[in-house]
Amino acid sequence: MTDTTAPLTTADGRPLKAALAAAQSRARRKAFFLVAPLLLFVVVTFIIPIGQMLQRSVYHDGFSKEALNLAAWFDANPEGTAPDEAAFAALAADLRQMKDNKSAGEAGTRINYTVPGTRSLFTSSARGADKLEPPFKEALLAQDKKWGDPLIWSAMRAASSPWTSDFYLIATDRARTADGGIEQVPEKERIYIWLFAKTFVLSALITGICLLLAFPIAHLLATLPMARANLLMILVLLPFWTSLLVRTTSWIVLLQGQGVVNNILVSLGLVSDDGRITMIYNQTGTIIVMTHILLPFMVLPLYSVMRTIKPSYARAARSLGATSWTTFRRIYLPQTLPGIGAGALLVFILAVGYYITPALVGGADGQLISNLIQFHMSKSNWSLAAALSGMLLLGVLLLYWLYDRLVGIDKLKLG
């Protein structure tokens, strides 16, 4: 044996490591070129849009690009300084600028996000900005006494930089106080934290129900002879081939007050005509329909894992003295864990971001956070929608991390 600490060389004296790297680099380059189109696709359609979305949640220049004079005054005077004549002069100059640029609405909208009722303050004040004469403080206060509100000054200070945490504040039911501090909004207006919690709880519940329903089905599929398993599999997959909207609407037909299920119950005399059960346009409806729609995502990974579990394991356990319950609990169940993990993660993540179904059948109390994200999108408040989405993304990533710590992501088996 030669000394193992000396670097090995090839026959012509090159270091073995270098030779190996050279030999593999061609293969590696080839592999990279094969992956490149997908990489490009993912970057363009996934990473860049998500990056832009996240940027929007912390960046809004609607006010800052129009209020340069105010920004200068805010820079010169620290937080908590009462607005003096110089500040109002800067405001007047900016309002004039906004009038000329026709941008008062846009700037006002940005302030309106944090202090409701101020958009019109900007548009109406900008309209009369030309007529403003010094002293500007009196002039502006005469125009609208809201200009004296320290809350508005605090909001303008926060908005004078395009980079802002305002949208995350709103998304966590918080608001800036007049002195620049942060407080929770009045209880009646708190919605986001609660809705996030509700979204996660409901999704967990739906995941749980899906697991309970999918486990026996998947087991049956995995143990039936191939021909019959395939037939049953088609039934499981059938919902996949139907439009989501059609499926959701069919549930409405089934579950509504005058719907099929209620009609049957009434005709059987199980419920009275006045006592028809409300199963849709509420949380129950959301849970039922989402469970149905997401069920295949639980069945498939479970099935693919269960199919690989040989029946001899169960037989071995029985022969070793285990009852059928012990066999299930200690032998079968642990072996299906990768499938359970994959299915649960898949269903949960899909449920957390689900939008159409709760919108259609959720009614008043079946709404999820995604419905509010959509609402803010439709109201052109993209920054808040982005902040809410950012938090949702964070929640899902957190969950993913937790799963990795508890179960191990390498154990994930998606089919």
Add this chain to the structure above:
Amino acid sequence: MKKLLAVSTALTAIAAPALADVTVMSWGGSYATSQVEAYIKPYTAETGVKVNMVDADNPATPVKAMVEANNVTVDIADVEYADAIRLCDEGMLEEIDPAMLPPAPDGTPATEDFLPGALTDCAVSTIVFSTVFAYDTSKFPEGPKSIADFFDLEKFPGKRAMRKGAKANLEMALMADGVPAADVYATLETPEGVDRAFATLDKIKKDTIWWEAGAQPPQLLADGEVAMTTAYNGRIFAAAVTEGKPFAVVWDGQVYEYDLFVIPKGAPNLEEAKKFLAFATDTQRLADQAKWISYGPARKSSGALVGLFMDGKTEMGPHMPTSAENLTNALPSSYEFWVDRDSELNERFNAWLAAN
């Protein structure tokens, strides 16, 4: 980007017949048809000026693109209130002096003849559509009469449906609670006023289904899912008159909004456009449009002139949001209020909805 816009607008320009003296952009469908029948045909007959109609999904979008690209090919566009204000704020529209609009036949100046809020700096309203409440006449032979009845489950038991959102609902709730229409927005500006509106909504919350698309309320009524629902008046009219459904509209406490004509900045035929605008928004033209569609004219003086629906037997007057008897307790929706309060009140509304 600008180049792309220029190209696309240039293509639109090619598509438009070169002989047209005025080009109007509207929403297509039966609504555009009503405009052609009521405005364009008489105008051409009277003046010989050709007016061309082009369609868009939402005319505000191409108008904004055209103005930004400095290549405007449209003289008049039909837009929603929110867009009219926004585009005007952004300086993309010509300002319109109300003095150029013809007075009512009795000499009332246009500023007074148009319904409150129908004239803005840059836009002239043509029609009014309304959020009203409607009920199933087979369920209530002695139907509800006032907006308060909608919130009265004892007098009129049965499920309700409302639009899922704060707008119009809060106003209706306040009117039902006895706030005069004129004071509704002033009341809503105060926290106590908002609490008052939600307290009224609380009365029917447990029995209410929330709709989102305009097509849902007539369907909910037809399915028997609800006994009463808020809805856009045109949808109920269509279901009741065209499909013969037993639906009736209660106009008390209606909240109405406008659709408006605007002139984009840089319109190629500005003067002709103004003339057409004045003609199209006179008393007779607005009244004529009701023959083709169940939206109300934006002028008070047009109400009396509204005739029959195109089926030749339905008297349109009672179906108009703007007819005098329907306006006794009616509220023009305030765009200014809602741009200021939209997020705040919708957050409150959603929190209220979600709380059990």
Add this chain to the structure above:
Amino acid sequence: MASETRSDDFVVFDHVQKSYDGVSLVVKDLNLNIGKGEFLTMLGPSGSGKTTCLMMLAGFETATHGEIRLDGRNINLVPPHKRGIGMVFQNYALFPHMTVGENLSFPLEVRGMGKDERETKIKRALDMVQMGAFANRRPAQLSGGQQQRIALARALVFDPALVLMDEPLGALDKQLREHMQFEIKHLHESLGITVVYVTHDQGEALTMSDRVAVFNDGRIQQLAPPADLYERPDNSFVAQFIGENNKLTGAVEELSGDKALVRLSTGELIDATPVNVTAKGQQTLVSIRPERVEFKPEMMPPGAHMIDATVLEIIYMGDILRARLRVAGHDDFVMKMRNTIGQTKLSPGQQIKIGWHPADARALDPM
């Protein structure tokens, strides 16, 4: 030692029948007694019913008719986990999510055994199969042979009196298989347990078993110690199935006591021992083992008949030489010769005369 405790009815199959589809029987009227401490092998081609019998004994299949008794107790209705039978599966069925130690611990835990006792037993079982150092490994980290040992240890760790093995060595290569055969046999002897072993490999069956039950078509064709099975097959199926075998067909010419003269279809006369023939003129299949065929007249008993053969091919196999001959019109007659110094060299094309001791040629039922 094992034979002292042997009684002949530790496991009893009493008129057992099994049908899966209600139309045909997979097991037809099985009667089998297995003694305590015995190593019994069920041998047969696939589909012969041997595995079904094993599964009925283990409790994974129920008998359609008849009774299975273990240690005098009817176990037809006893669920598998209450039978206390150790079992080794074809693919070992080691639980993949448990370590080797946990796998062995499992049967002890379900029996409610305390921790200390478990650890003692696990250690003893692992040492028994020389796998003491592997308690913390996962099955996937072990080689096939190692997994096999663990499976064996797991089946034995709870001290069952009866251990069933379902083709346990099928997945191993030849060398390892032979080694394991020896180890299993050794364990059986040292522990004094009863083993019921299923295989389709006749070599395995002959090496390991006290007795072999040859299965075919749902029936036991012959139940006998390995030597009897090889040298005295009861019927032509057993003769064919166990070992190599030359067959010649003909009719019984003369029959007297334990001697028979058979005239082949080509006219030659040969000697045979009558097994399944009872009368003159009967058709029969005569079976002769290749290593019992002689071509030197001086080795033949006096008066024995010899017939003509042509050497077609000689295959050198190291310890033996294998000659393929044409005999009575057939090209597949095989003769084995020991490769000794001075062994007569044959070459292809050579004409010789062959014969055998009448006791080595068995006149069986015509197939």
